[in-house]
Amino acid sequence: MTDVMPTTTSSRPRSTRRAPSPAAPDAWAVAVGSPAAGEAGRSRPDPTAAPVAQAEQAEQAEQADQTDEDDRADGAAAPAAAPASHGGWRETPVPVAKGDLTAVAALSATRAWAVGYRLTSDEQAEALALRWDGASWRQESTLPRDSFPQALAVRSADDLWAVGATAAHWNGRAWTAHALAPDPGGRVLPDAVATTPDGRAWTVGRAVPRSIASAVPAVQSWDGAAWHRQPLPDVGRGELSGVAVLAPDDVWAAGAVFAPAGGQQTALLLHFDGGRWRRVPAPEAAGGEHRWFGGIAATAPDDVWAVGGSVTRGRERPFAAHWDGRAWTAVATPAVPDGRLRAVGQGGDGTLWAVGGKGAVSVALCWDATRRRWSRAADPAVVVRGASTVPRGGGLWAVGVAERGDLVPVATRLAG
Template sequence: MRRHAGAVVALTGLLALAGCGAGGGTPDPKAKTPDKAPLTWTFDHIAEGSGRITDLAALAPDDIWAVAAGNAASAPARLLHYDGGRWRSDPLPEALARTQYPPRLEQLGEDTVWLRTEAVETNPTGNAWLTWDGTRWSPVANPPTGLVGDIEATGPEDIWAVGADRRSVRHWDGTRWSSHRVPHTVEDLAVAGPDDVWTAGYRTTGPGTEAVHGEPYDQPATAHWDGAAFTSVETPQYRFPDPVPPEPGAGLQMLFVRGDGEVRAFGTHSYNHGEVENEPGDESVRLRWDGTRWRDLPPEQGGCADRPPVLDEGKGLVLDGNWYVTDAGTCVKIKRERLPGSTGARAGSKQSLWLESVLRVPGTDTVIGAGHVQVNQSGAPFSAPVVVRLEGKA
């Protein structure tokens, strides 16, 4: 999900079920969510076939893109677009039609979206980078060369991308690409603003990494862009009490920037389970940058606990796993609609919602997500690709 980033007013009348949707009704444009209705994911689009939506980007309420992938090898990925009236399903552009994995959408600011080869493709020289010009997908004029991982940007002239080696970050300044070494292995990248760029991951050298059972004890690591280079930032260290379990290590897997610019980092402190008795518990790493140093971020209450955020909605955080925590600390489980019977889902089926991406639609308070509903039922399980919107109040 990022991500990215990587967003509760309903998208009433904006994302009607139509076109390639499989049943489920059309929302009433005049309908209003009751003031005390609980937070609920409601369906805006149910795409045809069994599969999932792998990525999502929104340039405007009438310009929303998604990538859908089928579960069968014979079902190629396709591109979904919402134009303000209906969802349309189209084949991928020819340059991406034969890629091994579903392509990724990269939103660069509020006006630019790229469609590009997934970073794990095995033929980096054949990677395709396309941009939407309002009418068609055309080649990006100056894409990064080779494979790159996570991409973050403040706009089309300030783009940052993790290098394939995960030890470098590339930057596009509107004129050229430059490459910059990072003093640790990079797992995530975040741009809080111009010249306010962070990396997070782990290191295998330095304080706290002394070998245990013959292997280095990985430690969390962060670095910050100072305008000329990425500089290491002191990050808390972790260690299990003796006897230390086998293959221990800690690291950061995710960075998150709140709407006010506060940077948070999330990771784990774990080991290779199943080799010793009386195993210690894994530990969540939760950090908050206070402007001068990293500080521990206490876990949330109840089911929100150690769940990382996926979107700052403005009055609280949408968390991984369909949870929500208000700025006052109230933890809420987000409810969800069930698929209509027209999709093949039976009344007694077990259904679960899995979201790959959650975002706010620019110029609105609307929050949408995309992923799939897993339907487990005797003889005919399937997954339905869906776009959902967040309605109600916490």
């Protein structure tokens, strides 16, 4: 969204099932428990995971059980159907019959990219990049094998970064994989990426020693030649899900600190001042409320937004906070059940959007600058994996899979 959301379509995609490659990262995994009588092979959430992670794993397990009932593999493009329209959102046909679109980023109304994968069999997937030319999507390229892109950043048509199981760069002709730097916390699984005008890049996520529940936040920077690990303050177990870059000495990252036994999961905000990363206090939650951030966007040093979700007594809703240059303040959001937010940003027309959802629940919020409040807009009607506003104009993209069917990729657009 401005120069922000197109480079931070980060919200970590939650796949409806494990990606079909044996080298798929843990982020795609659905925990599998010992089969019980009458439930042989059914997926179960990891009981050691943090509260919000447990909810996500349960959601993945339920969706995986449903889609596996009529599992089939068909990588060929299906005949184009009439585009569906939902409250101003309009689906745009994509040349992938079965698979997933996990991230999207736009440079203008006629230039946008999406990444994801196509299922080529029950056991194999092909990572790919699609390009929008203002009229239709076409496949532009295939990413390196086993890359499983989770997030996308686009600086120009010949400078794209996709991160997931690895980091890969597109120079306009070919993708090149670039290994992330080793992290003592474990295997690095990126969730978001952002680029800067000088060609540098930042990626954030988590380092996983054994399981997601034991993960710690991780940040790496690209200096034009290699990725470098960034030392972070010790916040305990957690993860980062969004990154926003204003300047080399003004970088924000947002995520969550996992709940200790019997405690609360808390929203996490980190800031880089050009010399070191430090933790910045997030708005304090009420007792028993779990919070986390899924995305962050910055338009000025005193205008930064972070969005995510909160859970109180099992009820989940959107959560948003704003930085005014001095402190972070929680900002009220509509009470949309299961309306966790995954991305935020400002379009070229100045409109601020936040997008997300959980499972078949999708949500889009629009900031009313006059009334100083978030209002609910038309839902994208898609299982949202990623979103992007459109700079140099207006509008909004959301990508993911259809609410019904078996891994049917969808790209839908809200015109500006």
